[in-house]
Amino acid sequence: MFRLPDIIRRDRTEPLVAEICAVLRKWNIEPIPFRSQVDIQHEGDRPRSMYLIRSGWIYSYAVLADGQRQILFLHQPGDIAGLADFGAERVSCSMRSLGECVVLPIPFTAIATFSSTAPDIITYLLQKSAQMQSILMRTLTAVGRMEARHRVIWLILMLHERISGSVTTASAVIEIPFNQSEIGDLIGLTNVSVSKMLCQLSDEGFIERKGSKVLLRRVADMQAMINYEPMGFSEGSYLNLKEDYRERDAVKRI
Amino acid sequence: MFRLPDIIRRDRTEPLVAEICAVLRKWNIEPIPFRSQVDIQHEGDRPRSMYLIRSGWIYSYAVLADGQRQILFLHQPGDIAGLADFGAERVSCSMRSLGECVVLPIPFTAIATFSSTAPDIITYLLQKSAQMQSILMRTLTAVGRMEARHRVIWLILMLHERISGSVTTASAVIEIPFNQSEIGDLIGLTNVSVSKMLCQLSDEGFIERKGSKVLLRRVADMQAMINYEPMGFSEGSYLNLKEDYRERDAVKRI
DNA sequence: CGCAGATTTGAAAATCGTCAAAAACCGTGG
DNA sequence: CCACGGTTTTTGACGATTTTCAAATCTGCG
Incomplete structure (x- = not known):
């Protein structure tokens, strides 16, 4: 283990990230630094936590029987890696650091706590998960159907x-x-x-x-x-979302 | 519009689906039947709802500039299609029925309500979203790296x-x-x-x-x-999850 | 300078796509 | 029961793209 950088810089701060960090700090969960090209989690492990990227890059990947590798996702600062393993018996992909990075583990057990004490956080996680799904779909489209x-x-x-x-x-x-x-x-x-x-x-x-x-x-x-279309979610779109909630009566119009 | 089947059969009932349906019924949201090969949602639409599949099949797909198509996901009864569009400005993929099907729209605005009144449901959605992510990753691995x-x-x-x-x-x-x-x-x-x-x-x-x-x-x-590995989540795993919550102190052990 | 890893290059081989025609299948209506 | 029309599947020849392999070159770094 080497020392944490004194200041962890984050340009585009997510609104609820601070709240998550505060809760975890209360539980004495510390950010973990990793060197470059280190496996953070390995396929087949029992899922324990997801990882909030504080700095650096991480990618998720799977390895086939013949040794070929598919990189599934590039996680940036602010992303939550390993969200896909929530509720699974076994971790479905490995994760590796790309360059030095710092990640904050969020144990899956915390989700139950968030669920009762901070439903906003769960909603935020749901939106993050949805964004990852969109990106995965984009990737699948490119890989499956482009030259x-x-x-x-x-x-x-x-x-x-x-x-x-x-x-x-x-x-x-x-x-x-x-x-x-x-x-x-x-x-x-x-x-x-x-x-x-x-x-x-x-x-x-x-x-x-x-x-x-x-x-x-x-x-x-x-x-x-x-025909590249932007993904249509920038950081901070969660706030927009909250505004949308006001038109609750839209429900009736379906 | 044709008549709904009198009884909608569902073999593997999800624990929280009934609760979701109950809430939507209170809001006068009705299941919608679709004929075969009908578009339920089109890429570029403004996201309004996700769709809980009650019976039949639906698939999500994207179409490229040259007319090629990538099918992204096969949604079964119990699945929630369109979850990936939560928080997005524009819907990222189209959805089409495969055979006749019945679908219950869940407006995205409902998530705010669930968040405050039924956090269990949001947690359930999060787990569903995670499962879809796992399946997408599997698909990507197959498409990207298999002959x-x-x-x-x-x-x-x-x-x-x-x-x-x-x-x-x-x-x-x-x-x-x-x-x-x-x-x-x-x-x-x-x-x-x-x-x-x-x-x-x-x-x-x-x-x-x-x-x-x-x-x-x-x-x-x-x-x-x-080297096919099972996906490791069967219906009902949400219950197992709840039991896991009891070992909350595991958090400390990280 | 020298080394190790990464990138580039070219030729040959393999896989998969394209095209087009034939066959099989399926629901409908006589 | 059979004929018909439309769709889907099968088949084979050919071509294009991508991989494989191997060697050469480049780059970054101690």
Whole structure:
């Protein structure tokens, strides 16, 4: 164990994250730091907690019989990894850190407590879970039905949206936290295909590359090419949601 | 509109479904019947409700720019379709009935009510959402990293588990609610490939086919071939969960 | 500078898709 | 019971995309 960073920075603070942290602190649950490329949880474990990412990146993945790997989800700060295992007998996927990171374990048993004392938190978790589902569906659509070239473009646009927190058509630089083998494992290609496609996109002027940084040059063109739609939930949308509640009588209109 | 069946049969009744129905009945929300192959919701709509399946099947799907389709999820009776759109600005996928079905709309605005008056229901929804996530992850793993033959086997085993409600290694007959084009859209193949693989599996004695019915002959062999693990949540696991809550002090042990 | 890992490149092979035609299936109506 | 029309499934030839394999090159870092 190494020391925690003195200050954990979080740009886009979720409204209820602070509340969750406060409760956990009362129970003496501490954030845990991990080094890069360390398994945080392994497929087949008994589910104990989910993990609120405080800083860094984590990905969930599954390994097949023949050793192939599918990366299922890239978790960012503010995300809750392992939510899918709530209520399961066995953990369905492994989780690994991408770079150094700090995570706060939220034991599943806490959900019962939240349920009676802080229903807002459960509602928040439900919304987070729904967002993850949407992203998974997007990934499945890309992997199942796009050719290699479009999958790579999809990946770039998706990372752009998730990392920057919004969609723009302006040029932007993103840092891709994966190497090319990992990219392949995420979108169902080999590292060789990923390399070829990235080079091709670079040759054609869609992107420029420097190490793991990618400059998106023709975002609008790429979005048009694969019909990319923004995911439609930015941080803070929970607040909007709360406002919507006021039109409760809408229920009657169904 | 045609008449509702007099009795809606449900074999595996979820513990909290009755409670949800009771609340909705008080709000005069009625189950809606749909004919076969009808769109219940369309991508881009404003999210209004989720849909509790009372009988029949529904699938969620997305359509790409070039007209290709990815089927994202097969919803069974007891499932809640559209949960992924909770909190989103726009609905992320379309939903279509597979055969006649009856569906109870649950307006998203109801979640606020549940949150304050029936936190158990929100917790239940959270668990349902988690289960859907697990299934999506399984699908993504199959589509992203398995060859065609293994994908078809995966599909058969998955349907077997979901339709029968449990995993066995004994032979069993299942009725596949999809045609081969739809199967292809679910696992990322063409109808032609699906046909070839099904014929091949039949020739090799793994399955026997009669119309849309499939007899699984060598379940254990097929499970071994693709390392199929059961999903690990049967109906009623919510009860187990409640019991787990008693070991609340486990929280301290993290 | 040298090493280890990551990326690029090219040729050959395998898988899967496309296309088109034939066959099978299914419900309907005579 | 059989004929009919529409849909679904099967089949085979061919082509395109992606993988595999292997070697070369590049990069970051001590």
